[in-house]
Amino acid sequence: MHKEHNLTKNQKIIFDLIDKSPQPLKAYSILYNVQKKGIKAPLQVYRALDKLVEIGKIHKIESRNAFIACHNSSCQVAKATAFSICEICEKVTEISSAGLSKYLANFKDKDGMKYSKYNLEFFGLCKKCTLK
Amino acid sequence: MHKEHNLTKNQKIIFDLIDKSPQPLKAYSILYNVQKKGIKAPLQVYRALDKLVEIGKIHKIESRNAFIACHNSSCQVAKATAFSICEICEKVTEISSAGLSKYLANFKDKDGMKYSKYNLEFFGLCKKCTLK
DNA sequence: TACATAGTGTTATATTATAACAACTAAAAA
DNA sequence: TTTTTAGTTGTTATAATATAACACTATGTA
Numbered sequence: 648m649h650k651e652h653n654l655t656k657n658q659k660i661i662f663d664l665i666d667k668s669p670q671p672l673k674a675y676s677i678l679y680n681v682q683k684k685g686i687k688a689p690l691q692v693y694r695a696l697d698k699l700v701e702i703g704k705i706h707k708i709e710s711r712n713a714f715i716a717c718h719n720s721s722c723q724v725a726k727a728t729a730f731s732i733c734e735i736c737e738k739v740t741e742i743s744s745a746g747l748s749k750y751l752a753n754f755k756d757k758d759g760m761k762y763s764k765y766n767l768e769f770f771g772l773c774k775k776c777t778l779k
Numbered sequence: 780m781h782k783e784h785n786l787t788k789n790q791k792i793i794f795d796l797i798d799k800s801p802q803p804l805k806a807y808s809i810l811y812n813v814q815k816k817g818i819k820a821p822l823q824v825y826r827a828l829d830k831l832v833e834i835g836k837i838h839k840i841e842s843r844n845a846f847i848a849c850h851n852s853s854c855q856v857a858k859a860t861a862f863s864i865c866e867i868c869e870k871v872t873e874i875s876s877a878g879l880s881k882y883l884a885n886f887k888d889k890d891g892m893k894y895s896k897y898n899l900e901f902f903g904l905c906k907k908c909t910l911k
Numbered sequence: 912t913a914c915a916t917a918g919t920g921t922t923a924t925a926t927t928a929t930a931a932c933a934a935c936t937a938a939a940a941a
Numbered sequence: 942t943t944t945t946t947a948g949t950t951g952t953t954a955t956a957a958t959a960t961a962a963c964a965c966t967a968t969g970t971a
Binding site: 655656657658686687688690691694695698712 | 948949950951952953958
Binding site for chain 1: 863874879883890893896897900901904
């Protein structure tokens with residue numbers, strides 16, 4: 648489970664929005680969506696996003712500059728992330744595979760070097776788009 | 780080996796610059812470096828970068844918005860990339876591990892879905908920075 | 912030659928993200 | 942209770958990254 652962090656007002660507004668969204672949200676689309684709640688400036692959004700990423704409540708999809716809520720309650724979420732991304736509909740799913748995360752957490756390069764963190768993005772077609 | 784692509788003048792100028800650089804280069808730093816060679820606008824740089832990525836001569840490091848030359852002549856370079864990134868000195872190295880690429884190329888999610896492409900970025904400390 | 916395809920040069924603009932600074936708030940130490 | 946501290950907030954401005962649109966040019970090939 649996530650360690651409980653008491654989110655501040657802005658953090659909560661932004662987390663709730665991302666958490667309810669079926670797909671990743673971009674920072675400025677978040678901004679437009681929360682302006683009626685009093686969050687007026689990009690920096691307010693980015694600050695909340697930074698914090699939410701830091702504590703593992705959301706992840707950034709680097710190849711898309713977008714943010715998705717973490718739905719993976721059992722792993723070291725902020726340090727070991729894997730996603731599948733559909734190149735047609737842009738659906739993004741967090742992968743939780745014990746095998747994969749074990750393999751990557753233990754991966755050593757040819758110098759025997761281990762890493763403390765990774766991010767993996769798979770690209771392909773989701774089921775729906777495969778059938779089309 | 781890479782299929783031989785006849786690079787155009789701009790593509791060649793930009794590839795040579797990236798290829799000579801020990802670390803990944805960002806688009807606008809590339810721009811500043813090639814202005815004396817007649818490449819004046821961001822779009823000229825981005826177009827060349829897009830093409831070079833497409834044909835696998837360079838890769839984009841997504842978490843850094845930077846570009847590095849491919850030094851991995853034996854794999855499906857544009858479709859299966861893995862890098863290690865030092866969080867202190869920002870040194871980036873392309874990982875070529877047969878085991879890793881085989882594992883990831885064959886990875887199926889829990890719906891049995893396979894993916895056609897992936898990008899993996901490991902973060903940690905490089906040897907030099909570990910010793911400090 | 913003529914046609915198609917890809918690349919070029921250019922201006923303008925969109926999108927993503929951070930700097931700097933003053934003010935506020937909550938929690939805990941004194 | 943007051944004070945301190947660390948963190949967050951609100952704000953304006955600006956930096957950094959990336960694309961749209963359009964007219965033109967080069968190159969390969971039929």
